Amino acid sequence: MKSQEFVIFHQNDEKLILFPRLFEKYVASEDIEQSEIFQSIVWRQNTITVFGKQHLEPRLTAWMGPAYRYSNIQWEPTPFHEPIVSLKNRLEETVEFQFNSCLFNYYRHGQDSMGKHRDNEKEMDTRVIASISFGATRKIKFTHIHTGEKIVLSLHHGDLLLMQNFQDNWSHEIPKVKNSLPRLNLTFRKIKA
Numbered sequence: 001m002k003s004q005e006f007v008i009f010h011q012n013d014e015k016l017i018l019f020p021r022l023f024e025k026y027v028a029s030e031d032i033e034q035s036e037i038f039q040s041i042v043w044r045q046n047t048i049t050v051f052g053k054q055h056l057e058p059r060l061t062a063w064m065g066p067a068y069r070y071s072n073i074q075w076e077p078t079p080f081h082e083p084i085v086s087l088k089n090r091l092e093e094t095v096e097f098q099f100n101s102c103l104f105n106y107y108r109h110g111q112d113s114m115g116k117h118r119d120n121e122k123e124m125d126t127r128v129i130a131s132i133s134f135g136a137t138r139k140i141k142f143t144h145i146h147t148g149e150k151i152v153l154s155l156h157h158g159d160l161l162l163m164q165n166f167q168d169n170w171s172h173e174i175p176k177v178k179n180s181l182p183r184l185n186l187t188f189r190k191i192k193a
Helices: 084-095
Strands: 006-011 014-019 047-050 053-056 060-064 068-070 073-075 101-107 114-117 124-135 138-144 150-155 160-164 170-174 183-191
Touching (some): 014 150, 084 124
Antiparallel strands (some): 047 053, 060 101
């Protein structure tokens, strides 16, 4: 049976598709830090360079997949392991696309955020990127880099957001909020060989 999906945006080959609460059974919303998924991940806080100054990235991250580099952050090859494998299998069955990597993001509170950016590194297949959210509801904001058009979505516990051909013309961000409980985000990608 196909999961319920909502096309949020569709223009030419660019699509945003939301699958509400599709993955909610994988993590208890009130206790993400105690979940098997959270505890299976080795978290780190990277140093990033912004306007020539170094800062701690305002979130914790982890990586599974082949070697990957963005900004000044280098990830070594790390294989998928349980329980991520079973979640990845369900994702691939749902969206009919094969992923070979995942960037894990842990937003500990409302001041943890991600600035405006595009996931468009040359080694990344940007046709399909899948984002799964657990824990607190947070907004994701998209901005068209040429027209300034904006799309704002609230991502809830268990939501899957599928971005198809969206990285060339749209940037996205997770803005700071005054108060927020923790949020865990898994962003599945395909890195080219």
